[in-house]
Amino acid sequence: MAYLESISIAKGFGMKNDYRVSNSQELVAIGMSNLAGSFVSSYPVTGSFSRSSVNDQSNVATPAGGIMVGTLVIFALAFLTPAFEYIPGMVP
Numbered sequence: 001m002a003y004l005e006s007i008s009i010a011k012g013f014g015m016k017n018d019y020r021v022s023n024s025q026e027l028v029a030i031g032m033s034n035l036a037g038s039f040v041s042s043y044p045v046t047g048s049f050s051r052s053s054v055n056d057q058s059n060v061a062t063p064a065g066g067i068m069v070g071t072l073v074i075f076a077l078a079f080l081t082p083a084f085e086y087i088p089g090m091v092p
Contacts, residue, residue, distance in 0.1 A: 002030065002044060002045075002046040002047075003026070003027060003030055005046060005047060005049075006026055006030060006046055006047035007021070007023060007026055009047045009049050009052060010026060010047065013052060013056060016056070017056070030045060030046070033045040
């Protein structure tokens, strides 16, 4: 299922932005990511429709957009974690 989702998203954005998607390259990339992730007990890797859509609508054209978002997430975790204490959830 993850492969079909990833291919359909990639082909949709490929048609919109005029580039070709290689099915076999997508399969190898997802397979190798999941294989590497299995050694560190990570979640299965799939494509991200929401992140791709936001990047497309924001005209992000380079990996710098991902670096920027990653930096913001790390900043939030480093400095805003005490504020997360007040979010309702499970009581220890």
